[in-house]
Amino acid sequence: MILILGATGMFGSRVLRETAARGASVRALVHSDDHAAPLRASGIDAVVGDLDDRASLAPAFAGVDTVFVVTPMDGRILERETNALDAAVAAGVRRIVKLYGAVRHLPDEPLDQQHKASIAAIAASGLRYALVSPNSVMETSFLSQAPAVQQANRLFGCAGDGRVGVVAADDVARAIAVVLTDRDEQGENYVLTGPSAITMSDEAAALTRLLGRPIAYQDMPDTDFRAFMVNEVGIPDDRVDEAVMVHFAAWKRGDADIVTDTVEQLTGTAAMSIDEWLAANRSVFSG
Numbered sequence: 112m113i114l115i116l117g118a119t120g121m122f123g124s125r126v127l128r129e130t131a132a133r134g135a136s137v138r139a140l141v142h143s144d145d146h147a148a149p150l151r152a153s154g155i156d157a158v159v160g161d162l163d164d165r166a167s168l169a170p171a172f173a174g175v176d177t178v179f180v181v182t183p184m185d186g187r188i189l190e191r192e193t194n195a196l197d198a199a200v201a202a203g204v205r206r207i208v209k210l211y212g213a214v215r216h217l218p219d220e221p222l223d224q225q226h227k228a229s230i231a232a233i234a235a236s237g238l239r240y241a242l243v244s245p246n247s248v249m250e251t252s253f254l255s256q257a258p259a260v261q262q263a264n265r266l267f268g269c270a271g272d273g274r275v276g277v278v279a280a281d282d283v284a285r286a287i288a289v290v291l292t293d294r295d296e297q298g299e300n301y302v303l304t305g306p307s308a309i310t311m312s313d314e315a316a317a318l319t320r321l322l323g324r325p326i327a328y329q330d331m332p333d334t335d336f337r338a339f340m341v342n343e344v345g346i347p348d349d350r351v352d353e354a355v356m357v358h359f360a361a362w363k364r365g366d367a368d369i370v371t372d373t374v375e376q377l378t379g380t381a382a383m384s385i386d387e388w389l390a391a392n393r394s395v396f397s398g
């Protein structure tokens with residue numbers, strides 16, 4: 112039995128679907144009864160548990176062999192993942208597969224510090240484990256800018272000419288499903304990226320090709336882009352630094368210029384290019 116955390120979220124929902132499609136026995140940890148109902152209706156074993164409440168977790172972890180660990184990108188990653196690890200150890204789970212990330216962050220960056228502390232705890236637990244580390248995901252990097260593309264023929268950012276090996280969330284999930292079901296290397300870090308590293312100007316050029324009208328990349332000072340993400344895109348002021356700004360800063364430094372063929376090695380199918388992903392999401396950008 113493979114337990115999928117975050118099973119209604121961006122990664123977890125896709126990993127649940129792909130892992131079930133491989134014929135594995137899967138269970139979803141869901142935050143609420145509301146979210147359990149649709150999964151149960153489609154035949155998924157969904158068990159309610161709150162990662163903020165250790166006492167609630169035992170039923171979801173009972174009888175589980177492997178846990179896919181993902182928690183929201185906020186200040187509680189370490190606390191929630193520690194609760195999940197403790198529940199896994201108590202239930203006799205054999206293996207953890209933890210979502211990390213490929214982008215290199217500065218040593219004092221709080222989000223990355225939490226991830227590293229969680230990884231250290233998993234490594235010290237004595238359980239078998241592996242890391243799955245996507246580069247920045249196309250969905251989180253570009254979908255929020257669709258209104259600016261539609262209304263102003265612009266993409267905004269503060270990444271300069273920084274390159275990033277952006278990857279589609281579906282490709283990440285296909286690869287993670289293989290790691291969960293078919294691989295068991297101890298301590299391996301599977302770095303999952305798209306097929307090339309692109310700049311924001313490359314992304315604008317790909318949108319120009321897709322839509323048949325000029326889309327320009329407007330590079331902004333950090334403070335202006337931060338204000339744009341808060342005021343125009345609607346990212347909460349207390350979340351925008353960890354959710355957006357640290358990632359654009361890493362892109363600008365060249366710390367996301369990372370490309371691997373691990374998706375293809377694991378799944379047998381190459382990761383989607385930016386043109387393929389945009390074509391699949393054309394309606395979002397064309398309006």
Ligand SMILES: NC(=O)c1ccc[n+]([C@@H]2O[C@H](COP(=O)([O-])OP(=O)(O)OC[C@H]3O[C@@H](n4cnc5c(N)ncnc54)[C@H](OP(=O)(O)O)[C@@H]3O)[C@@H](O)[C@H]2O)c1
Nearest residue numbers: 117118119120121122142161162163183184212247248251
């Ligand atoms: N976006 C990227 O480009 C990228 C790249 C690499 C790594 N990452 C990492 O990806 C992770 C975020 O993954 P994501 O985007 O899939 O997150 P997400 O879409 O925000 O999903 C989070 C999931 O966790 C569930 N959840 C929240 N609080 C919970 C609780 N207390 N108990 C049980 N479940 C709870 C949510 O359920 P409800 O909906 O019911 O609340 C949801 O299913 C972060 O660790 C981030 O660092 C992101």
